[in-house]
Amino acid sequence: MSSDYREWAPSPELAEHVRCLWGSRVAGARHSQRVIPDGCVDLLWADGGLRVVGPDTRWRDVDASPGSRMVAVRLRPGAARLLLGDIAPHELQDTTTDLAQLWGSSADRLLDEASTGPVGPALERALCERLPRFGEVDxxxxxxxxxxxxxxxxxxxxxxxxxxxxxxxxxxxxxxxxxxxxxxxxxxxxxxxxxxxxxxxxxxxxxxxxxxxxxxxxxxxxxxxxxxxxxxxxxxxxxxx
Incomplete structure:
Protein backbone atom coordinates (compact mmCIF):
# COMPACT_ATOMS: atom_id res chain seq x y z
CA MET A 1 0.00 0.00 0.00
CA SER A 2 1.18 3.56 -0.67
CA SER A 3 0.03 7.15 -0.66
CA ASP A 4 1.23 9.93 -2.94
CA TYR A 5 1.58 13.02 -0.74
CA ARG A 6 2.70 16.53 -1.62
CA GLU A 7 2.61 20.03 -0.15
CA TRP A 8 2.54 23.43 -1.80
CA ALA A 9 2.63 27.04 -0.67
CA PRO A 10 -0.55 29.07 -0.10
CA SER A 11 -1.51 32.21 -1.98
CA PRO A 12 0.24 35.38 -0.73
CA GLU A 13 -2.98 36.64 0.90
CA LEU A 14 -3.00 33.62 3.22
CA ALA A 15 0.72 33.26 3.87
CA GLU A 16 0.46 34.68 7.41
CA HIS A 17 -2.28 32.20 8.32
CA VAL A 18 -1.60 29.07 6.27
CA ARG A 19 1.46 26.86 6.64
CA CYS A 20 0.76 24.89 3.44
CA LEU A 21 -1.79 23.16 1.30
CA TRP A 22 -1.41 19.41 0.93
CA GLY A 23 -2.89 16.61 -1.09
CA SER A 24 -2.70 12.83 -1.15
CA ARG A 25 -4.07 9.97 -3.20
CA VAL A 26 -4.04 6.34 -2.09
CA ALA A 27 -2.62 3.92 -4.61
CA GLY A 28 -2.97 0.16 -4.29
CA ALA A 29 -4.44 -1.43 -1.19
CA ARG A 30 -6.13 0.24 1.76
CA HIS A 31 -3.76 2.72 3.38
CA SER A 32 -3.29 3.60 7.03
CA GLN A 33 -1.41 6.77 7.92
CA ARG A 34 -0.24 7.79 11.37
CA VAL A 35 -0.84 11.49 11.97
CA ILE A 36 1.17 13.18 14.72
CA PRO A 37 0.53 16.53 16.44
CA ASP A 38 1.82 19.68 14.74
CA GLY A 39 0.00 22.53 16.51
CA CYS A 40 -2.16 23.17 13.44
CA VAL A 41 -5.78 22.79 12.40
CA ASP A 42 -6.70 21.61 8.92
CA LEU A 43 -9.61 22.22 6.57
CA LEU A 44 -9.90 18.87 4.81
CA TRP A 45 -11.78 17.83 1.68
CA ALA A 46 -12.06 14.03 1.46
CA ASP A 47 -14.57 11.46 0.22
CA GLY A 48 -16.94 14.16 -0.95
CA GLY A 49 -17.06 15.92 2.41
CA LEU A 50 -15.45 18.82 4.26
CA ARG A 51 -14.06 18.40 7.76
CA VAL A 52 -12.08 20.36 10.33
CA VAL A 53 -9.21 18.42 11.90
CA GLY A 54 -7.48 19.17 15.17
CA PRO A 55 -5.81 20.52 17.12
CA ASP A 56 -4.25 17.17 18.01
CA THR A 57 -2.45 16.49 21.27
CA ARG A 58 -1.45 12.92 20.44
CA TRP A 59 -1.08 10.59 17.48
CA ARG A 60 -3.95 8.96 15.61
CA ASP A 61 -4.21 6.51 12.72
CA VAL A 62 -6.27 7.43 9.65
CA ASP A 63 -7.49 4.77 7.23
CA ALA A 64 -8.10 5.56 3.57
CA SER A 65 -9.65 3.36 0.89
CA PRO A 66 -7.90 2.55 -2.42
CA GLY A 67 -8.16 5.44 -4.86
CA SER A 68 -9.35 7.92 -2.24
CA ARG A 69 -8.15 11.51 -2.54
CA MET A 70 -7.67 14.25 0.05
CA VAL A 71 -6.87 17.95 -0.30
CA ALA A 72 -6.43 20.23 2.71
CA VAL A 73 -5.35 23.62 3.96
CA ARG A 74 -3.13 23.47 7.06
CA LEU A 75 -3.31 26.62 9.16
CA ARG A 76 -0.32 27.82 11.15
CA PRO A 77 -0.31 27.36 14.93
CA GLY A 78 -2.21 30.32 16.35
CA ALA A 79 -4.25 31.03 13.18
CA ALA A 80 -7.14 28.67 13.97
CA ARG A 81 -9.69 31.48 14.25
CA LEU A 82 -9.64 32.02 10.49
CA LEU A 83 -11.17 28.57 10.14
CA LEU A 84 -13.09 28.23 13.41
CA GLY A 85 -14.46 31.75 13.76
CA ASP A 86 -15.80 32.26 17.28
CA ILE A 87 -15.50 28.57 18.18
CA ALA A 88 -12.72 28.07 20.74
CA PRO A 89 -10.02 25.74 19.35
CA HIS A 90 -9.90 23.68 22.54
CA GLU A 91 -13.52 22.62 21.93
CA LEU A 92 -12.31 20.68 18.85
CA GLN A 93 -9.18 19.23 20.45
CA ASP A 94 -8.40 15.72 19.12
CA THR A 95 -11.54 15.66 16.97
CA THR A 96 -12.61 15.64 13.35
CA THR A 97 -15.74 17.75 12.81
CA ASP A 98 -18.03 18.23 9.82
CA LEU A 99 -17.50 21.77 8.53
CA ALA A 100 -21.27 22.27 8.24
CA GLN A 101 -21.51 22.22 12.05
CA LEU A 102 -19.27 25.30 12.13
CA TRP A 103 -20.09 27.17 8.94
CA GLY A 104 -23.70 26.18 8.24
CA SER A 105 -24.87 26.91 4.68
CA SER A 106 -21.48 28.41 3.78
CA ALA A 107 -20.02 24.91 4.08
CA ASP A 108 -22.58 23.60 1.58
CA ARG A 109 -21.62 26.27 -0.95
CA LEU A 110 -17.93 25.50 -0.51
CA LEU A 111 -18.56 21.77 -0.88
CA ASP A 112 -20.38 22.36 -4.17
CA GLU A 113 -17.50 24.48 -5.45
CA ALA A 114 -14.83 21.99 -4.32
CA SER A 115 -16.72 19.07 -5.84
CA THR A 116 -17.02 20.66 -9.29
CA GLY A 117 -13.62 22.34 -9.70
CA PRO A 118 -10.07 22.49 -8.34
CA VAL A 119 -10.27 21.82 -4.62
CA GLY A 120 -7.26 23.77 -3.33
CA PRO A 121 -8.23 27.12 -4.90
CA ALA A 122 -11.81 26.69 -3.66
CA LEU A 123 -10.63 26.17 -0.08
CA GLU A 124 -8.31 29.16 -0.31
CA ARG A 125 -11.03 31.44 -1.70
CA ALA A 126 -13.32 30.48 1.16
CA LEU A 127 -10.66 31.33 3.75
CA CYS A 128 -9.75 34.59 2.00
CA GLU A 129 -13.39 35.68 2.28
CA ARG A 130 -13.11 35.23 6.05
CA LEU A 131 -9.98 37.35 6.46
CA PRO A 132 -11.76 40.68 7.14
CA ARG A 133 -13.73 39.16 10.04
CA PHE A 134 -11.50 36.43 11.43
CA GLY A 135 -8.02 37.27 10.14
CA GLU A 136 -6.53 38.78 13.29
CA VAL A 137 -3.62 36.75 14.72
CA ASP A 138 -2.47 37.29 18.31
Whole structure:
Protein backbone atom coordinates (compact mmCIF):
# COMPACT_ATOMS: atom_id res chain seq x y z
CA MET A 1 0.00 0.00 0.00
CA SER A 2 1.18 3.56 -0.67
CA SER A 3 0.03 7.15 -0.66
CA ASP A 4 1.23 9.93 -2.94
CA TYR A 5 1.58 13.02 -0.74
CA ARG A 6 2.70 16.53 -1.62
CA GLU A 7 2.61 20.03 -0.15
CA TRP A 8 2.54 23.43 -1.80
CA ALA A 9 2.63 27.04 -0.67
CA PRO A 10 -0.55 29.07 -0.10
CA SER A 11 -1.51 32.21 -1.98
CA PRO A 12 0.24 35.38 -0.73
CA GLU A 13 -2.98 36.64 0.90
CA LEU A 14 -3.00 33.62 3.22
CA ALA A 15 0.72 33.26 3.87
CA GLU A 16 0.46 34.68 7.41
CA HIS A 17 -2.28 32.20 8.32
CA VAL A 18 -1.60 29.07 6.27
CA ARG A 19 1.46 26.86 6.64
CA CYS A 20 0.76 24.89 3.44
CA LEU A 21 -1.79 23.16 1.30
CA TRP A 22 -1.41 19.41 0.93
CA GLY A 23 -2.89 16.61 -1.09
CA SER A 24 -2.70 12.83 -1.15
CA ARG A 25 -4.07 9.97 -3.20
CA VAL A 26 -4.04 6.34 -2.09
CA ALA A 27 -2.62 3.92 -4.61
CA GLY A 28 -2.97 0.16 -4.29
CA ALA A 29 -4.44 -1.43 -1.19
CA ARG A 30 -6.13 0.24 1.76
CA HIS A 31 -3.76 2.72 3.38
CA SER A 32 -3.29 3.60 7.03
CA GLN A 33 -1.41 6.77 7.92
CA ARG A 34 -0.24 7.79 11.37
CA VAL A 35 -0.84 11.49 11.97
CA ILE A 36 1.17 13.18 14.72
CA PRO A 37 0.53 16.53 16.44
CA ASP A 38 1.82 19.68 14.74
CA GLY A 39 0.00 22.53 16.51
CA CYS A 40 -2.16 23.17 13.44
CA VAL A 41 -5.78 22.79 12.40
CA ASP A 42 -6.70 21.61 8.92
CA LEU A 43 -9.61 22.22 6.57
CA LEU A 44 -9.90 18.87 4.81
CA TRP A 45 -11.78 17.83 1.68
CA ALA A 46 -12.06 14.03 1.46
CA ASP A 47 -14.57 11.46 0.22
CA GLY A 48 -16.94 14.16 -0.95
CA GLY A 49 -17.06 15.92 2.41
CA LEU A 50 -15.45 18.82 4.26
CA ARG A 51 -14.06 18.40 7.76
CA VAL A 52 -12.08 20.36 10.33
CA VAL A 53 -9.21 18.42 11.90
CA GLY A 54 -7.48 19.17 15.17
CA PRO A 55 -5.81 20.52 17.12
CA ASP A 56 -4.25 17.17 18.01
CA THR A 57 -2.45 16.49 21.27
CA ARG A 58 -1.45 12.92 20.44
CA TRP A 59 -1.08 10.59 17.48
CA ARG A 60 -3.95 8.96 15.61
CA ASP A 61 -4.21 6.51 12.72
CA VAL A 62 -6.27 7.43 9.65
CA ASP A 63 -7.49 4.77 7.23
CA ALA A 64 -8.10 5.56 3.57
CA SER A 65 -9.65 3.36 0.89
CA PRO A 66 -7.90 2.55 -2.42
CA GLY A 67 -8.16 5.44 -4.86
CA SER A 68 -9.35 7.92 -2.24
CA ARG A 69 -8.15 11.51 -2.54
CA MET A 70 -7.67 14.25 0.05
CA VAL A 71 -6.87 17.95 -0.30
CA ALA A 72 -6.43 20.23 2.71
CA VAL A 73 -5.35 23.62 3.96
CA ARG A 74 -3.13 23.47 7.06
CA LEU A 75 -3.31 26.62 9.16
CA ARG A 76 -0.32 27.82 11.15
CA PRO A 77 -0.31 27.36 14.93
CA GLY A 78 -2.21 30.32 16.35
CA ALA A 79 -4.25 31.03 13.18
CA ALA A 80 -7.14 28.67 13.97
CA ARG A 81 -9.69 31.48 14.25
CA LEU A 82 -9.64 32.02 10.49
CA LEU A 83 -11.17 28.57 10.14
CA LEU A 84 -13.09 28.23 13.41
CA GLY A 85 -14.46 31.75 13.76
CA ASP A 86 -15.80 32.26 17.28
CA ILE A 87 -15.50 28.57 18.18
CA ALA A 88 -12.72 28.07 20.74
CA PRO A 89 -10.02 25.74 19.35
CA HIS A 90 -9.90 23.68 22.54
CA GLU A 91 -13.52 22.62 21.93
CA LEU A 92 -12.31 20.68 18.85
CA GLN A 93 -9.18 19.23 20.45
CA ASP A 94 -8.40 15.72 19.12
CA THR A 95 -11.54 15.66 16.97
CA THR A 96 -12.61 15.64 13.35
CA THR A 97 -15.74 17.75 12.81
CA ASP A 98 -18.03 18.23 9.82
CA LEU A 99 -17.50 21.77 8.53
CA ALA A 100 -21.27 22.27 8.24
CA GLN A 101 -21.51 22.22 12.05
CA LEU A 102 -19.27 25.30 12.13
CA TRP A 103 -20.09 27.17 8.94
CA GLY A 104 -23.70 26.18 8.24
CA SER A 105 -24.87 26.91 4.68
CA SER A 106 -21.48 28.41 3.78
CA ALA A 107 -20.02 24.91 4.08
CA ASP A 108 -22.58 23.60 1.58
CA ARG A 109 -21.62 26.27 -0.95
CA LEU A 110 -17.93 25.50 -0.51
CA LEU A 111 -18.56 21.77 -0.88
CA ASP A 112 -20.38 22.36 -4.17
CA GLU A 113 -17.50 24.48 -5.45
CA ALA A 114 -14.83 21.99 -4.32
CA SER A 115 -16.72 19.07 -5.84
CA THR A 116 -17.02 20.66 -9.29
CA GLY A 117 -13.62 22.34 -9.70
CA PRO A 118 -10.07 22.49 -8.34
CA VAL A 119 -10.27 21.82 -4.62
CA GLY A 120 -7.26 23.77 -3.33
CA PRO A 121 -8.23 27.12 -4.90
CA ALA A 122 -11.81 26.69 -3.66
CA LEU A 123 -10.63 26.17 -0.08
CA GLU A 124 -8.31 29.16 -0.31
CA ARG A 125 -11.03 31.44 -1.70
CA ALA A 126 -13.32 30.48 1.16
CA LEU A 127 -10.66 31.33 3.75
CA CYS A 128 -9.75 34.59 2.00
CA GLU A 129 -13.39 35.68 2.28
CA ARG A 130 -13.11 35.23 6.05
CA LEU A 131 -9.98 37.35 6.46
CA PRO A 132 -11.76 40.68 7.14
CA ARG A 133 -13.73 39.16 10.04
CA PHE A 134 -11.50 36.43 11.43
CA GLY A 135 -8.02 37.27 10.14
CA GLU A 136 -6.53 38.78 13.29
CA VAL A 137 -3.62 36.75 14.72
CA ASP A 138 -2.47 37.29 18.31
CA UNK A 139 1.01 38.83 17.86
CA UNK A 140 2.29 37.34 21.12
CA UNK A 141 1.29 33.82 20.08
CA UNK A 142 2.78 34.41 16.64
CA UNK A 143 6.07 35.46 18.25
CA UNK A 144 5.98 32.49 20.63
CA UNK A 145 5.52 30.02 17.77
CA UNK A 146 8.42 31.64 15.93
CA UNK A 147 10.63 31.25 19.02
CA UNK A 148 9.69 27.58 19.40
CA UNK A 149 10.23 26.90 15.70
CA UNK A 150 13.64 28.55 15.95
CA UNK A 151 14.68 26.26 18.80
CA UNK A 152 13.82 27.92 22.13
CA UNK A 153 14.66 25.25 24.70
CA UNK A 154 11.94 26.22 27.17
CA UNK A 155 9.43 28.87 28.16
CA UNK A 156 11.68 29.87 31.05
CA UNK A 157 14.28 31.36 28.70
CA UNK A 158 11.76 33.67 27.01
CA UNK A 159 10.88 37.11 28.35
CA UNK A 160 7.36 37.66 27.05
CA UNK A 161 6.40 40.44 29.44
CA UNK A 162 3.17 38.85 30.76
CA UNK A 163 2.23 36.48 33.56
CA UNK A 164 2.07 32.71 33.10
CA UNK A 165 -1.71 32.83 33.52
CA UNK A 166 -2.10 35.48 30.81
CA UNK A 167 0.18 33.56 28.48
CA UNK A 168 -1.74 30.33 28.96
CA UNK A 169 -5.08 32.05 28.34
CA UNK A 170 -3.90 33.60 25.08
CA UNK A 171 -2.20 30.46 23.77
CA UNK A 172 -5.20 28.25 24.56
CA UNK A 173 -7.48 30.76 22.84
CA UNK A 174 -5.31 30.78 19.71
CA UNK A 175 -4.04 27.19 19.51
CA UNK A 176 -6.34 24.96 21.55
CA UNK A 177 -3.90 23.92 24.27
CA UNK A 178 -1.39 25.59 26.55
CA UNK A 179 2.14 26.86 25.92
CA UNK A 180 3.87 23.85 27.48
CA UNK A 181 1.97 21.43 25.24
CA UNK A 182 2.63 23.66 22.23
CA UNK A 183 6.33 23.68 23.04
CA UNK A 184 6.41 19.87 23.21
CA UNK A 185 4.61 19.53 19.89
CA UNK A 186 6.72 22.09 18.02
CA UNK A 187 9.94 20.72 19.51
CA UNK A 188 8.98 17.29 18.21
CA UNK A 189 8.26 18.66 14.74
CA UNK A 190 11.56 20.58 14.72
CA UNK A 191 13.44 17.48 15.83
CA UNK A 192 11.98 15.42 13.00
CA UNK A 193 13.18 18.05 10.51
CA UNK A 194 16.72 18.18 11.86
CA UNK A 195 19.63 16.54 10.11
CA UNK A 196 22.51 15.07 12.07
CA UNK A 197 24.98 12.30 11.33
CA UNK A 198 25.38 11.46 14.98
CA UNK A 199 23.26 9.23 17.16
CA UNK A 200 20.19 9.91 19.23
CA UNK A 201 22.18 11.35 22.14
CA UNK A 202 23.68 14.04 19.90
CA UNK A 203 20.32 14.77 18.32
CA UNK A 204 18.67 15.06 21.74
CA UNK A 205 21.12 17.77 22.83
CA UNK A 206 20.83 19.66 19.53
CA UNK A 207 17.02 19.60 19.72
CA UNK A 208 16.85 20.87 23.29
CA UNK A 209 16.01 17.68 25.19
CA UNK A 210 17.61 16.86 28.52
CA UNK A 211 19.13 13.65 27.14
CA UNK A 212 18.46 10.71 24.82
CA UNK A 213 15.99 9.11 27.23
CA UNK A 214 13.97 12.33 27.33
CA UNK A 215 13.88 12.46 23.53
CA UNK A 216 12.72 8.85 23.33
CA UNK A 217 9.97 9.35 25.90
CA UNK A 218 8.64 12.42 24.13
CA UNK A 219 8.62 10.75 20.72
CA UNK A 220 6.80 7.72 22.12
CA UNK A 221 4.30 9.88 23.99
CA UNK A 222 3.37 12.05 21.01
CA UNK A 223 3.68 9.53 18.16
CA UNK A 224 3.12 6.10 19.72
CA UNK A 225 6.34 4.89 18.12
CA UNK A 226 10.05 4.83 18.85
CA UNK A 227 12.39 7.49 17.40
CA UNK A 228 13.71 5.02 14.82
CA UNK A 229 10.36 5.21 13.00
CA UNK A 230 10.83 8.90 12.22
CA UNK A 231 14.41 10.04 12.54
CA UNK A 232 16.95 10.22 9.68
CA UNK A 233 18.61 6.99 8.59
CA UNK A 234 21.93 8.02 10.14
CA UNK A 235 20.33 7.92 13.59
CA UNK A 236 18.48 4.63 13.32
CA UNK A 237 21.40 2.45 14.33
CA UNK A 238 21.75 4.26 17.63
CA UNK A 239 20.26 2.63 20.70
CA UNK A 240 16.79 3.75 21.76
CA UNK A 241 16.12 4.37 25.44
Missing amino acids: PLVHALVAEFDAGAASLAELDLGITDRQLRRRVVAAVGYGPKALHRVLRLQRTLRMETRGGLAELAVAAGFADQAHLSREVRSLTGRTPSAYLPLENRNASVA
